[in-house]
Amino acid sequence: MTHLGARLLRVDKGVCEVALPYSDKVTQQQGGFHGGAMGALADIAGGYAALTHCEEGMEVVTVEYKVNFLAAFQQGELVATGRVLKAGKRIIVTSAEVQHVAADGTRRDCAVMQQTLVPVPMTYTAA
Amino acid sequence: MTHLGARLLRVDKGVCEVALPYSDKVTQQQGGFHGGAMGALADIAGGYAALTHCEEGMEVVTVEYKVNFLAAFQQGELVATGRVLKAGKRIIVTSAEVQHVAADGTRRDCAVMQQTLVPVPMTYTAA
Amino acid sequence: MTHLGARLLRVDKGVCEVALPYSDKVTQQQGGFHGGAMGALADIAGGYAALTHCEEGMEVVTVEYKVNFLAAFQQGELVATGRVLKAGKRIIVTSAEVQHVAADGTRRDCAVMQQTLVPVPMTYTAA
Amino acid sequence: MTHLGARLLRVDKGVCEVALPYSDKVTQQQGGFHGGAMGALADIAGGYAALTHCEEGMEVVTVEYKVNFLAAFQQGELVATGRVLKAGKRIIVTSAEVQHVAADGTRRDCAVMQQTLVPVPMTYTAA
Numbered sequence: 001m002t003h004l005g006a007r008l009l010r011v012d013k014g015v016c017e018v019a020l021p022y023s024d025k026v027t028q029q030q031g032g033f034h035g036g037a038m039g040a041l042a043d044i045a046g047g048y049a050a051l052t053h054c055e056e057g058m059e060v061v062t063v064e065y066k067v068n069f070l071a072a073f074q075q076g077e078l079v080a081t082g083r084v085l086k087a088g089k090r091i092i093v094t095s096a097e098v099q100h101v102a103a104d105g106t107r108r109d110c111a112v113m114q115q116t117l118v119p120v121p122m123t124y125t126a127a
Numbered sequence: 128m129t130h131l132g133a134r135l136l137r138v139d140k141g142v143c144e145v146a147l148p149y150s151d152k153v154t155q156q157q158g159g160f161h162g163g164a165m166g167a168l169a170d171i172a173g174g175y176a177a178l179t180h181c182e183e184g185m186e187v188v189t190v191e192y193k194v195n196f197l198a199a200f201q202q203g204e205l206v207a208t209g210r211v212l213k214a215g216k217r218i219i220v221t222s223a224e225v226q227h228v229a230a231d232g233t234r235r236d237c238a239v240m241q242q243t244l245v246p247v248p249m250t251y252t253a254a
Numbered sequence: 255m256t257h258l259g260a261r262l263l264r265v266d267k268g269v270c271e272v273a274l275p276y277s278d279k280v281t282q283q284q285g286g287f288h289g290g291a292m293g294a295l296a297d298i299a300g301g302y303a304a305l306t307h308c309e310e311g312m313e314v315v316t317v318e319y320k321v322n323f324l325a326a327f328q329q330g331e332l333v334a335t336g337r338v339l340k341a342g343k344r345i346i347v348t349s350a351e352v353q354h355v356a357a358d359g360t361r362r363d364c365a366v367m368q369q370t371l372v373p374v375p376m377t378y379t380a381a
Numbered sequence: 382m383t384h385l386g387a388r389l390l391r392v393d394k395g396v397c398e399v400a401l402p403y404s405d406k407v408t409q410q411q412g413g414f415h416g417g418a419m420g421a422l423a424d425i426a427g428g429y430a431a432l433t434h435c436e437e438g439m440e441v442v443t444v445e446y447k448v449n450f451l452a453a454f455q456q457g458e459l460v461a462t463g464r465v466l467k468a469g470k471r472i473i474v475t476s477a478e479v480q481h482v483a484a485d486g487t488r489r490d491c492a493v494m495q496q497t498l499v500p501v502p503m504t505y506t507a508a
Contacts, residue, residue, distance in 0.1 A: 035167075035189040036166060036167025043163045043166065059156070062196060064194060065162075065166070065193070065194060066194075066447055067191060068347050070347060085363065085366060086322075090501075093322050093366070093445075109339065114322050116322060190347075193320055197474060213449075213451040239466060239495060241493060290425060294415070297417045297420065315450075318450065319448060
């Protein structure tokens with residue numbers, strides 16, 4: 001998502017905010033933010049929120065997510081806020097709200113997501 | 128998605144296939160295809176399949192989708208096949224299967240999606 | 255659901271609360287509330303909440319819902335609170351939280367749902 | 382669900398069929414099968430299918446499911462067919478198709494579901 005211009009705004013225990021600015025990389029045929037981009041952004045916000053509940057040496061893998069789109073927006077940027085609803089040993093459940101933030105700061109609901117993740121041992125090595 | 132290298136393989140009545148080649152634009156921290164990219168690909172395959180059931184002057188908007196990830200893959204490409212399950216006046220329901228196709232042609236299941244769309248009048252104009 | 259003992263606690267504009275007492279009609283093999291019963295309860299709470307946004311002569315039909323289970327409980331009762339997130343002409347989107355209420359009044363999160371409905375003209379007649 | 386008249390039709394490795402006859406216990410305001418009952422039936426079919434992939438001493442717990450309703454039916458019965466899409470150590474993913482079977486044997490699509498489960502050690506004891 002860094003490739004698409006996404007940036008991390010905030011990470012606290014169980015909460016994460018990620019922003020995605022408007023660009024032609026994330027829009028659909030009518031010029032609004034693409035649903036797939038919104039889903040991906042929500043997926044990331046939920047995933048980072050889940051990560052804050054992992055023990056050292058563990059990371060998270062998304063099992064599934066479901067996203068409902070509430071409205072279409074152009075310009076400005078999207079802010080997705082992921083929150084941990086349940087942090088179990090086997091399963092982590094999160095939700096995310098995606099809001100559109102206009103140039104003048106107006107915030108409006110854009111999408112909502114529910115997500116399931118599993119904590120797994122890190123498989124890659126810091127060389 | 129064209130931006131990410133996606134290309135349309137096939138569009139028949141009620142069916143659509145879209146491919147997404149492996150690149151650093153669509154991968155996550157462990158080097159596999161990113162879940163968000165898989166979800167977006169499935170969303171598009173389902174959307175195009177739905178479009179084949181629309182009357183002239185209509186297009187579709189994604190209301191929601193839900194995607195389960197079955198396995199992680201590197202290299203090769205993803206092929207998402209969207210199919211219309213129900214084409215109603217108010218609601219179109221689709222499913223999509225995402226498979227990984229390795230360099231040697233081996234196909235393996237990667238993700239499954241269920242999606243809801245609504246047919247709406249086209250709002251943009253061909254200038 | 256009346257058959258299973260469900261009762262309406264509250265209906266306000268955009269919000270609805272429904273309760274389901276513990277009984278052997280709504281439990282699974284380990285003695286906890288059955289997931290299907292929790293899903294059905296959440297479906298109903300969301301549906302009634304959506305109904306409060308319908309014009310006269312209209313009702314709602316559930317297009318789809320997705321429910322995540324957070325914890326299993328025995329005894330007491332479940333209370334599902336449905337809320338309208340978007341009330342459009344074509345689509346209504348709701349969420350519902352299901353909590354378990356123990357005999358001593360303790361409330362704990364049990365399940366969360368996202369739901370899509372369509373408003374449709376009433377088809378049945380009050381004879 | 383036995384309480385609602387559900388019965389097991391078939392259990393093979395990775396597949397399970399469950400039937401639910403029409404009755405006033407499983408209908409909604411317009412006289413069709415209730416969405417919550419269809420969801421619960423699909424949940425059960427997927428769960429039993431998942432169970433066939435568990436080792437001895439293990440059972441499954443539903444993490445989440447998502448169901449799309451395709452059409453409403455009265456009379457006859459519903460048959461839900463659950464299938465395992467992925468049987469992992471940490472996660473089992475299933476889908477289910479719900480069909481309506483009319484008195485004359487006509488089958489029509491009714492609902493589709495995607496479901497996530499986790500295998501867990503059996504916690505109850507056969508006294």
